[in-house]
Amino acid sequence: MKTVILCGGRGTRLNELGKVVPKALVEIGGQPIIWHLMRLYSAHGFHDFSLCLGHLGDKIRSYFGSPDGNAGIVNFPVEGTENWTVSLPDTGEDTNTGGRIAKIADSLASEERFFVTYGDGLADVDIGGLLEFHKAHGKIATMTTINPRSPFGIVELDGKGAVSSFREKPNLDVWINGGFFVFERKVLDLLAGDPVLEEGPLETLAAEGELMAYRHTGFWKCMDTYKDSLEFEAIWAADAPWKIWD
Secondary structure: OEEEEEEOOOOHHHOHHHHHOOHHHOEEOOEEHHHHHHHHHHHOOOOEEEEEEOOOHHHHHHHHOOOOOOOEEOOOOOOOOOOOEEEOOEOOOOOOHHHHHHHOHHHHOOOOEEEEEEOOEEEOOOHHHHHHHHHHHOOOEEEEEEOOEOOOOEEEEOOOOOEEEEEOOOEOOOOEEOOOEEEEHHHHHHOOOOOOOOOHHHHHHHHOOOEEEEEEOOOEEEOOOHHHHHHHHHHHHHHOOOOOOO
Protein backbone atom coordinates (compact mmCIF):
# COMPACT_ATOMS: atom_id res chain seq x y z
CA MET A 1 0.00 0.00 0.00
CA LYS A 2 1.48 3.32 -1.09
CA THR A 3 2.07 6.33 1.15
CA VAL A 4 1.88 9.71 -0.60
CA ILE A 5 3.77 12.48 1.19
CA LEU A 6 3.17 16.11 0.22
CA CYS A 7 6.58 17.81 0.21
CA GLY A 8 6.09 20.84 -2.03
CA GLY A 9 5.49 23.68 0.42
CA ARG A 10 7.67 26.79 0.51
CA GLY A 11 8.28 26.90 4.26
CA THR A 12 7.88 30.68 4.39
CA ARG A 13 7.42 30.74 8.18
CA LEU A 14 10.83 29.08 8.65
CA ASN A 15 12.34 32.45 7.72
CA GLU A 16 15.85 32.21 6.23
CA LEU A 17 16.02 28.45 6.78
CA GLY A 18 13.03 27.91 4.51
CA LYS A 19 14.76 29.71 1.65
CA VAL A 20 17.56 27.16 1.42
CA VAL A 21 16.10 23.96 2.89
CA PRO A 22 12.69 22.43 2.09
CA LYS A 23 10.67 21.74 5.23
CA ALA A 24 10.92 18.01 4.59
CA LEU A 25 14.70 18.21 5.03
CA VAL A 26 14.80 20.25 8.24
CA GLU A 27 16.73 18.03 10.61
CA ILE A 28 15.69 16.51 13.91
CA GLY A 29 18.48 14.69 15.71
CA GLY A 30 20.69 14.66 12.63
CA GLN A 31 18.09 13.28 10.19
CA PRO A 32 15.47 15.20 8.19
CA ILE A 33 11.87 15.17 9.32
CA ILE A 34 10.90 13.21 6.18
CA TRP A 35 13.16 10.36 7.35
CA HIS A 36 11.41 10.26 10.73
CA LEU A 37 8.02 10.25 9.02
CA MET A 38 8.95 7.47 6.62
CA ARG A 39 10.43 5.41 9.43
CA LEU A 40 7.10 5.73 11.28
CA TYR A 41 5.19 4.26 8.34
CA SER A 42 7.87 1.66 7.72
CA ALA A 43 7.74 0.51 11.35
CA HIS A 44 4.06 -0.29 10.74
CA GLY A 45 4.92 -2.33 7.64
CA PHE A 46 4.38 0.26 4.88
CA HIS A 47 7.50 0.79 2.78
CA ASP A 48 6.27 2.16 -0.57
CA PHE A 49 6.49 5.96 -0.76
CA SER A 50 5.71 8.64 -3.32
CA LEU A 51 7.03 12.08 -2.38
CA CYS A 52 5.24 14.88 -4.22
CA LEU A 53 7.98 17.45 -4.73
CA GLY A 54 7.79 21.16 -5.44
CA HIS A 55 9.78 23.98 -3.84
CA LEU A 56 13.48 22.99 -3.60
CA GLY A 57 12.57 19.49 -4.75
CA ASP A 58 16.04 19.04 -6.23
CA LYS A 59 17.47 19.05 -2.71
CA ILE A 60 15.14 16.23 -1.67
CA ARG A 61 16.17 14.26 -4.76
CA SER A 62 19.81 14.82 -3.88
CA TYR A 63 19.20 13.54 -0.36
CA PHE A 64 17.77 10.33 -1.79
CA GLY A 65 20.51 10.10 -4.42
CA SER A 66 17.98 10.07 -7.27
CA PRO A 67 18.36 13.15 -9.49
CA ASP A 68 15.98 11.80 -12.15
CA GLY A 69 13.16 11.10 -9.69
CA ASN A 70 12.50 7.53 -10.84
CA ALA A 71 11.10 4.97 -8.43
CA GLY A 72 13.44 2.34 -7.07
CA ILE A 73 14.88 0.70 -4.02
CA VAL A 74 16.52 3.34 -1.90
CA ASN A 75 20.21 2.56 -1.69
CA PHE A 76 21.59 5.49 0.26
CA PRO A 77 23.41 4.53 3.48
CA VAL A 78 20.93 5.67 6.11
CA GLU A 79 19.84 3.37 8.92
CA GLY A 80 16.43 1.74 8.56
CA THR A 81 15.83 2.45 4.87
CA GLU A 82 16.94 -0.82 3.31
CA ASN A 83 13.46 -1.94 2.23
CA TRP A 84 12.03 1.42 1.14
CA THR A 85 10.75 1.98 -2.37
CA VAL A 86 10.60 5.67 -3.17
CA SER A 87 9.41 7.72 -6.13
CA LEU A 88 10.14 11.43 -6.34
CA PRO A 89 7.81 13.05 -8.89
CA ASP A 90 8.00 16.79 -9.54
CA THR A 91 4.43 18.02 -8.97
CA GLY A 92 5.12 21.70 -9.62
CA GLU A 93 6.46 24.68 -7.75
CA ASP A 94 3.09 26.20 -6.82
CA THR A 95 0.65 23.31 -7.18
CA ASN A 96 -2.01 22.98 -4.50
CA THR A 97 -2.20 19.97 -2.19
CA GLY A 98 -5.02 18.22 -4.06
CA GLY A 99 -3.40 19.03 -7.38
CA ARG A 100 -0.18 17.33 -6.31
CA ILE A 101 -2.05 14.08 -5.68
CA ALA A 102 -3.88 14.47 -8.99
CA LYS A 103 -0.56 14.74 -10.83
CA ILE A 104 0.48 11.27 -9.65
CA ALA A 105 -2.94 9.69 -10.24
CA ASP A 106 -1.55 7.28 -12.85
CA SER A 107 0.81 5.78 -10.28
CA LEU A 108 -2.13 5.28 -7.91
CA ALA A 109 -4.45 3.65 -10.45
CA SER A 110 -3.58 0.13 -9.29
CA GLU A 111 -4.02 0.99 -5.59
CA GLU A 112 -7.31 0.05 -3.92
CA ARG A 113 -6.55 2.66 -1.27
CA PHE A 114 -3.56 4.73 -0.20
CA PHE A 115 -2.21 6.87 2.60
CA VAL A 116 -1.63 10.62 2.27
CA THR A 117 0.20 12.81 4.75
CA TYR A 118 2.12 16.07 4.96
CA GLY A 119 5.91 16.09 4.93
CA ASP A 120 6.26 18.47 7.87
CA GLY A 121 4.45 16.78 10.75
CA LEU A 122 5.08 13.92 13.16
CA ALA A 123 2.84 12.00 15.54
CA ASP A 124 2.70 8.69 17.35
CA VAL A 125 -0.33 7.72 15.29
CA ASP A 126 -1.06 3.98 15.17
CA ILE A 127 -0.89 3.70 11.37
CA GLY A 128 -2.16 0.12 11.42
CA GLY A 129 -5.05 1.10 13.68
CA LEU A 130 -5.86 4.02 11.38
CA LEU A 131 -6.06 1.68 8.40
CA GLU A 132 -8.27 -0.82 10.24
CA PHE A 133 -10.60 2.01 11.32
CA HIS A 134 -10.83 3.13 7.70
CA LYS A 135 -11.62 -0.34 6.40
CA ALA A 136 -14.26 -0.88 9.08
CA HIS A 137 -16.36 2.20 8.33
CA GLY A 138 -16.43 1.63 4.56
CA LYS A 139 -16.37 5.30 3.55
CA ILE A 140 -14.16 6.91 0.89
CA ALA A 141 -11.88 8.87 3.22
CA THR A 142 -10.47 9.03 6.74
CA MET A 143 -8.77 12.06 8.24
CA THR A 144 -6.80 11.89 11.46
CA THR A 145 -8.02 14.62 13.80
CA ILE A 146 -6.19 16.20 16.71
CA ASN A 147 -7.51 17.85 19.87
CA PRO A 148 -5.07 20.79 20.10
CA ARG A 149 -3.78 22.63 23.12
CA SER A 150 -4.31 26.35 23.43
CA PRO A 151 -1.11 28.27 22.62
CA PHE A 152 -1.91 30.52 25.57
CA GLY A 153 -2.72 30.06 29.23
CA ILE A 154 -6.35 30.73 30.15
CA VAL A 155 -7.39 33.34 32.71
CA GLU A 156 -10.62 32.56 34.59
CA LEU A 157 -12.66 35.58 35.73
CA ASP A 158 -15.47 35.77 38.23
CA GLY A 159 -18.71 37.70 37.71
CA LYS A 160 -17.14 40.94 38.92
CA GLY A 161 -14.13 40.74 36.60
CA ALA A 162 -11.66 39.57 39.24
CA VAL A 163 -9.15 36.91 38.23
CA SER A 164 -10.13 33.71 39.99
CA SER A 165 -7.67 31.19 38.56
CA PHE A 166 -5.31 30.28 35.73
CA ARG A 167 -5.21 27.28 33.43
CA GLU A 168 -1.91 26.64 31.66
CA LYS A 169 -2.53 25.97 27.96
CA PRO A 170 -5.51 23.60 28.25
CA ASN A 171 -6.79 21.39 25.46
CA LEU A 172 -9.37 23.21 23.36
CA ASP A 173 -12.87 21.91 22.79
CA VAL A 174 -12.27 21.47 19.05
CA TRP A 175 -10.68 19.01 16.62
CA ILE A 176 -8.32 19.97 13.80
CA ASN A 177 -6.96 18.30 10.68
CA GLY A 178 -3.82 16.41 11.66
CA GLY A 179 -3.15 14.89 8.25
CA PHE A 180 -2.47 11.13 8.19
CA PHE A 181 -5.25 10.35 5.72
CA VAL A 182 -6.46 7.10 4.18
CA PHE A 183 -8.21 7.45 0.83
CA GLU A 184 -10.01 5.00 -1.40
CA ARG A 185 -9.05 5.31 -5.08
CA LYS A 186 -12.43 7.02 -5.72
CA VAL A 187 -11.07 10.19 -4.13
CA LEU A 188 -9.06 10.81 -7.30
CA ASP A 189 -12.34 11.66 -9.07
CA LEU A 190 -12.58 14.77 -6.87
CA LEU A 191 -9.16 16.14 -7.71
CA ALA A 192 -9.70 17.51 -11.23
CA GLY A 193 -7.89 20.76 -11.91
CA ASP A 194 -5.67 22.00 -9.12
CA PRO A 195 -7.77 21.91 -5.94
CA VAL A 196 -6.70 22.59 -2.40
CA LEU A 197 -7.30 19.19 -0.81
CA GLU A 198 -8.54 20.72 2.43
CA GLU A 199 -11.18 22.82 0.69
CA GLY A 200 -13.27 21.47 -2.22
CA PRO A 201 -12.46 17.73 -2.11
CA LEU A 202 -12.67 17.23 1.65
CA GLU A 203 -15.66 19.56 1.94
CA THR A 204 -17.46 17.55 -0.74
CA LEU A 205 -16.66 14.27 1.01
CA ALA A 206 -17.90 15.68 4.32
CA ALA A 207 -21.14 16.94 2.74
CA GLU A 208 -21.74 13.49 1.24
CA GLY A 209 -21.04 11.70 4.52
CA GLU A 210 -17.93 10.03 3.08
CA LEU A 211 -15.27 11.53 5.39
CA MET A 212 -14.68 9.96 8.79
CA ALA A 213 -12.49 11.24 11.64
CA TYR A 214 -9.89 9.06 13.32
CA ARG A 215 -9.41 10.76 16.69
CA HIS A 216 -5.78 10.78 17.76
CA THR A 217 -5.18 11.85 21.35
CA GLY A 218 -1.45 11.21 21.56
CA PHE A 219 1.53 13.24 20.41
CA TRP A 220 1.24 15.41 17.30
CA LYS A 221 3.30 18.36 16.12
CA CYS A 222 3.99 20.10 12.81
CA MET A 223 7.06 22.07 11.78
CA ASP A 224 5.74 25.48 10.77
CA THR A 225 8.35 27.80 12.24
CA TYR A 226 12.01 27.87 13.23
CA LYS A 227 10.85 27.69 16.84
CA ASP A 228 9.11 24.41 16.03
CA SER A 229 12.39 23.00 14.71
CA LEU A 230 14.08 23.82 18.03
CA GLU A 231 11.20 22.24 19.95
CA PHE A 232 11.45 19.09 17.82
CA GLU A 233 15.16 18.86 18.65
CA ALA A 234 14.40 19.11 22.37
CA ILE A 235 11.68 16.45 22.13
CA TRP A 236 14.01 14.10 20.23
CA ALA A 237 16.73 14.54 22.86
CA ALA A 238 14.26 13.85 25.68
CA ASP A 239 12.62 10.71 24.15
CA ALA A 240 10.62 11.25 20.98
CA PRO A 241 7.09 9.74 21.19
CA TRP A 242 7.01 9.01 17.44
CA LYS A 243 10.17 6.85 17.60
CA ILE A 244 8.53 3.42 17.69
CA TRP A 245 11.31 1.65 15.80
CA ASP A 246 14.28 -0.05 17.49
